[in-house]
Every structure is written in structure tokens, then in C-alpha cells.
Amino acid sequence: MQIMAVHDAMDVLNGKWRISILAVLCYRNKRRFSDILADVDGISNKMLSKELKDMEVNQLVTRTVLDTQPITVQYELTEYGQELQTVIKNLSAWGAKHRKKIIGK
Amino acid sequence: MQIMAVHDAMDVLNGKWRISILAVLCYRNKRRFSDILADVDGISNKMLSKELKDMEVNQLVTRTVLDTQPITVQYELTEYGQELQTVIKNLSAWGAKHRKKIIGK
DNA sequence: CGGCATCCTTCTGGATACTG
DNA sequence: CAGTATCCAGAAGGATGCCG
Numbered sequence: 001m002q003i004m005a006v007h008d009a010m011d012v013l014n015g016k017w018r019i020s021i022l023a024v025l026c027y028r029n030k031r032r033f034s035d036i037l038a039d040v041d042g043i044s045n046k047m048l049s050k051e052l053k054d055m056e057v058n059q060l061v062t063r064t065v066l067d068t069q070p071i072t073v074q075y076e077l078t079e080y081g082q083e084l085q086t087v088i089k090n091l092s093a094w095g096a097k098h099r100k101k102i103i104g105k
Numbered sequence: 106m107q108i109m110a111v112h113d114a115m116d117v118l119n120g121k122w123r124i125s126i127l128a129v130l131c132y133r134n135k136r137r138f139s140d141i142l143a144d145v146d147g148i149s150n151k152m153l154s155k156e157l158k159d160m161e162v163n164q165l166v167t168r169t170v171l172d173t174q175p176i177t178v179q180y181e182l183t184e185y186g187q188e189l190q191t192v193i194k195n196l197s198a199w200g201a202k203h204r205k206k207i208i209g210k
Numbered sequence: 211c212g213g214c215a216t217c218c219t220t221c222t223g224g225a226t227a228c229t230g
Numbered sequence: 231c232a233g234t235a236t237c238c239a240g241a242a243g244g245a246t247g248c249c250g
Contacts, residue, residue, distance in 0.1 A: 001132075002194075003125065003129055004146075004200075005197040005198070005200035005201040005204065006125055006128040006193060007125050008201075008203055009196045009199050009203060010121075010124050010125065010200075012203060016115075016222080016223080017223095019111060020108065020111055020112050020115065023108045027108060032231085032232090033231070033232055034231065039108060040108075041109075041112065044225080045233070045234095046224080046235090047222090049234080050223095068231090070230095071230090072231060073233085086199075087192065090192045091111050091114045091115075091118075091192055092107040092110040092111045094191075095113040095114030095115075096110040096113075097188065098114060098117060099109075121242080137211085137212090138211070138213080139211065139212075149244060150213070150214095151215095152242090153213090154212075154214075155213095158213095175211045175212085175250095176250090177211060177212080178211080178213090
């Protein structure tokens with residue numbers, strides 16, 4: 001039933017950083033490792049690397065090595081990962097509302 | 106911007122159990138402590154108690170002590186918490202899709 | 211029944227340094 | 231630049247027992 005479905009979704013999305021990383025890729029499209037590192041406030045390269053690898057395995061993002069000097073690596077949402085855009089946008093809308101409520105204005 | 110909003114939302118929703126608990130209250134409405142304990146697969150009473158308390162502080166759920174014998178306690182989403190229904194339903198839809206993809210079937 | 215306290219293990223994730 | 235490796239502190243969270 002639906003409760004289990006939510007649980008299944010969270011299996012893939014849980015963790016301190018996952019959804020933030022997805023949000024970056026959702027709103028900014030193609031993005032290099034160091035860009036994401038800068039976009040996601042507070043994440044360490046170790047965590048970013050780990051989370052991206054996990055999400056690649058789960059087929060939410062693709063990893064592309066670009067033949068630049070020095071090498072850069074680009075990440076983007078897969079078509080499948082893009083199916084999460086609705087979720088992310090809802091979350092973003094709610095988060096903005098919540099921020100106002102908590103911080104006051 | 107939106108990425109920060111997503112981060113803010115996750116501040117409140119993060120953790121292994123939060124969203125599952127919210128999903129229960131979202132789909133089942135009023136629910137007693139022991140019911141939720143049964144609905145959320147694998148959670149311990151310690152965790153449930155802690156998470157519910159946190160969410161009460163964050164004004165996502167209300168706690169009502171019922172004058173039964175023995176005492177029972179009922180939880181339900183606040184109006185504010187209900188604003189998360191969209192998110193939860195999207196998550197549920199995606200989770201169901203994801204489950205099919207992973208488990209095959 | 212709901213929930214707190216204690217104990218104890220596992221997991222998370224930060225800091226730092228190193229490599230191709 | 232994009233990682234990987236190591237070390238380690240602290241948080242998460244399970245098991246169990248107790249209490250009103």
C-alpha cells in the first residue's frame with residue numbers, strides 16, 4: 001500500500017544530502033563535481049562522492065567524464081531521476097513556506 | 106533560492122522514520138501510538154516517541170490524550186502538517202514506481 | 211497503553227592528507 | 231579536478247526494563 005511506497009522511496013532518498021544534491025541537479029541541470037560541492041552548503045567531498053556513487057547505482061544520475069584539462073566530471077539527472085522533479089518542487093515550495101514560518105519573515 | 110528551501114524542508118523531515126510516520130497519519134488520519142507503532146514497519150517505541158515529540162514541537166502533528174481505560178494517545182496531522190500531503194502523495198507515487206523497477210515484477 | 215531511562219552497538223560524516 | 235583513504239567523534243538507534 002501507499003505507506004510502504006513512501007518507505008521504499010525514502011530508502012533511496014534518505015540521508016542528510018541526497019535530496020539537496022538532487023535539487024541542485026534538478027534546478028541547475030548538468031553540473032560538475034566541484035560545482036555541486038559549492039552548491040550544496042556544508043557537504044564534504046567525501047560525502048558528495050559517496051552519495052553520487054550511490055545514486056548512480058540507483059540510476060538517478062549519470063556520470064560523464066569530460067575530456068578537458070584537467071579532467072572534469074559532469075553529473076545530471078537520468079530520465080528516471082527527473083521523475084522526482086515533482087517531489088522536489090513540492091518540497092521546495094513547502095520548505096520556503098516553512099522557512100517563513102520558523103524564521104518569521 | 107529553491108535549493109535552500111529544499112534543504113530547509115529536509116531539516117524538518119529528515120531521519121529514517123519521519124516521513125513514514127507522516128505518511129501513516131496522512132493516509133490513516135487519527136491514529137493511536139500503538140497503531141502507528143504497528144503501521145510503521147520496524148520502528149521501535151523509543152524512536153516513535155522521540156520523532157512524534159519532535160514533530161509536535163515543529164507543529165506538524167498534535168497529541169491528544171484520550172480519557173480511556175487504560176489511557177490512549179491519539180496523533181493527527183495539524184493543518185500545517187497537512188500541507189505536506191502533496192509531497193507525501195508524490196513520494197508515494199514515485200516509490201511505487203521505483204519498487205516495480207527494482208523488484209522487477 | 212504510552213513513554214522514559216539505560217546500555218551498548220552501529221552508522222554517519224567531518225578533517226585531513228594523498229593520488230592520477 | 232575528482233576522487234580515495236584513514237582516522238575518529240558523535241549521533242542514531244536497537245534491546246530491554248520500568249513506571250504511572
